[in-house]
Amino acid sequence: MGPPPIVTGLSPNEGPPGTRIKIRGENLGKSPQDLVGLTICGVDSLLTAEWKSENKIIAISGPIKGKGDIIVTTRSGGVGSCNVTFKGYHIATIGPMKESAVWVEETELFTWGRHSLSPSSYQQEDPLGLSVEDAEKKIPEDDLLQFYPTRNGDITSNDFSAGWFLLENHQTTSFNDLHAGLVHLRRKVQGQKEGQLSFLKANIGAVMDQIDTLVNLKDRYEADLPKLGHEPTLKLEKAIKESEHEARKLFDEVLNRKDRAEKTRNALNVLTRFRFLFCLPCVIDRNIKKGDYDIVINDYIRVKNLFHKTDIPIFKAALNEIEKRITDLQTKLHQDLQNMPITVEQQKRLIRYLVNLESPFDAAWDAIKARSEYISKKFGLIHNYHKSLEKPDSKSKSGSASKYSKYNKSPNTEITIIPACVNFTDEICLSITETFPDLWKIGQSYFSGELQVKIEAGRQTEYKHMVMNVIETYCKYVRGSLIPNTLDKTERAQYGTLTLPERDEMALYLPELLHSVRSAYSTFIKLDLPSEALDLVNLVLLDLRIHCMSIMFQQTTEQIKQLTENWKINYTGKFTGVTELPLKFLNLIEDMMKAVKESVLSIEQREISLLENQMAQKEMEKQMNNMLIAFHNVLNNLSSSEDYDECENGTPVVSQLIGTPVSSHKTSSKSNIPIWEHRLLIILSNCLFTKITVLDMLVTKFKENGFPPLQTSLSSAKIKLEQLEKSILDKYLEQKSDPLVGTIEPSMYLGRFDWHLSIPPNDIRPYVKECINNLINVHSEIIHISPTLLNAVLPQVVETVAEELYRLMSCAQRFSREGAVQARADIIALQEFLEGYSTEKAQHYFKEAIEVVPPLDRTDEIIVEDILRQCRARMKIQVMCLRKA
């Protein structure tokens, strides 16, 4: 507890009741609340106390008489003490009994009553002329009352007791002093008359004035006497009474007027209040029209507060009127709330209105429901619209030309009408990105309590259901319109009723649509939807991507199937000896890979890599396989269609027999298509090129573009190509070596030659030369198309030649001496000249053939040597042709 309060100063230190006293001191309280008690001379004056500061309080004195302390009590310091005293007195201190030379305002005298005229209450001079002692030294009044019951110390009182007085005032005064006091008192009593005289002397002027006034008064009175009679006061009294009456009348009137005014005022107040009530329906109508719903709400709440407990029928009627309007307004707002389209902000505002109007609707929930319904309805509308557009179009399509004719058309003419399912998907993506965020936002507001409505149990799951339903419907529509095969039968009927365009058309739009779905997806991601919902869309996206990829592959496969050969061999640049076909194939795949990479392989937010998806991989592998097979088929078809040139150039295959060189220029004059053998060679060359170079290039391209290696399809393609090579080669050989070998026998026996005849040999026989020439011919044909083929083709031909030679030799019945020489020279010449392209088998055949011929003696051998030497010299150029580079 803090230090106790202490009062050290009073201003003023005395006064009648009602005096405003400034009380000063220390610790008078820390705040007005801290001040808990104040007594002035024992009278509680806390009520009037005005706390100013810790040093100052202002208070009004109560009905007190006499000196006393001022005690301040504070909560923080307790009951305080007082150094100074306050003296309360009643104003009539200077009464008729007290001498006073100054004018005393007497009006107050009457108000405070005549009975307290005691002059002693004013600070009184000690009758003994001694200084008054301090209050602390005084004997308490109670003690004195014990000593002197019924008596007191008031010198003017009838019950005055000298003992009391002395004990009260001079308890400690010495005897001598008391004695002196007595002398003083005596003198004072004696001097009383003197005193009166001196008082008169001192105030002679005033006394004279008073006498003059009295004389004047008397003169007037006497003068008035005849006029007013002996008792003028009667008249006066009457006049006073009358005037009092009049005054009362006047006053009553004023009072009445005042009463009336008050009544009117009250009535007016009531009227304004009621006017508000009765005008409110109109006001509400007006404000509703203006859309000032806030004001309506305000008024409504006010009127309800004012009148809701009323029993007065007319008020009730008015209230009913208002209620009716409010109910109408609620219904209207509730309808507005569900009237789509509407922004979330507008909805929120309407919800607030409805909540404030205490509407019975579950406004917030209805708003959410309305949104979700709106979305589904919109989906349906969009779907129906596109379906209705599609009908005439699809009919015309069904009548359109076959698949092939379509391909040949340029794609531009094709897309003049965008297929309905494309438009539909695009629009539905756009629609959901526009409408769904609002559904989500208002839902969030609802559950976060922002809408200030009570959230009913189960709403959370219901809402989740709603959201999932919207997303699901969206996904199904997308699936239905683009990849209906991913839906089951019933769903397909519901969502997939739009006809799908042709694959190539689809391929044109799919990347674009993929982009639309993706942007919708990214909207969902931004909204922070639960992953359950996101995954749904993600699955659609995945399927769509796979589908898109598949379509692109298919399209490319189709394009590959349509590849044609122009038979122009590339002699310059990087890839010589092949036509454009394999490069076209490569380019197509490359372009496709680029497109796939751009649209499908790229990974966006929350997407997985297609390469990690097994389904996608499988699909890719399958499509790749198809593609490679397609190209293989292209090559195969080219190589198998011999008829193709039969009609074009009717030249028989035997042309070589006559020894005419390649007839390429002859055929080219007619058309660009080379002869069958050449075509075979070209295809073979392309085949080899594809197998060795293009497939490897594909592998690097795959790597570059981030595709999987697709090893199995490539290796199977390789095997297939090898098989194809072999069949082409067989075909070619059949085409080439059969006639070549076939000519050997007739040529051998030309001119009725036979081995048993004795024709002296001087040169190798013409059939050998022809055979060599034919081989050179083949050689040049191959080298003309692709030197790389030489090793593959020529040895095969040589082998058949060797085999045939052996066969013919072993068929000869008898050799003459000359015949043997001839045969040996022929065989050795062939063996020697064709050595560069002889397989082991061929060598073997040559050896066998020589063995069939009977052995020669020395001279004959020299002849053979001679023939060969001459032959070598003569056929130098031919030999060089067949020599391996």
Add this chain to the structure above:
Amino acid sequence: MAKKTTVQPALHKVIMVGSGGVGKSALTLQFMYDEFVEDYEPTKADSYRKKILLDGEEVQIDILDTAGQEDYAAIRDNYFRSGEGFLCIFSITEDESFQATQEFREQILRVKNDDQIPFLLVGNKCDLEEKRKVTLQEAQDRANKWGVPYVETSAKTREHVDKVFYDLMREIRARKKEENKTSNGRGKDKNKKKKLKCIIL
């Protein structure tokens, strides 16, 4: 019936006299509470009392701040009687208040019947030097004539405020000691005074 009278420290009763508005209350409040009141509120009669240390001795000072306004002149006599020392204040900015000190001096002497009564002539508002109407010399001369000290103060700046009160109390204390020496003097003195008064009357 004797109470513990000895415990109480000596009490010195000081009375502030002077014309209205010279700064009696201002000086008192400054001395008592270290505050300066800017507004003028005429006094009727204010009492202040607190314990202070006077030269190491605890004493109580009782200040009676009286009314300077003429309206209350009639009640002055009564107050003066109880005073043991007087601070007679005038404002150095107002000659009239200086002239009035003469009357106050006479009234005090008449009531107290003692020309040795502790008394200080105080020229207040010395912070308003530029408005000075009463010269230092004038005031000093008058004080000399009366045989009392003259001090210039400012209730506003608190200059010499403590000094006037302490100086006066020292005089009162000295006076009381002197009185105590002349035993039984008090009653006689009073007697004498009364006589004087009676004679005047």
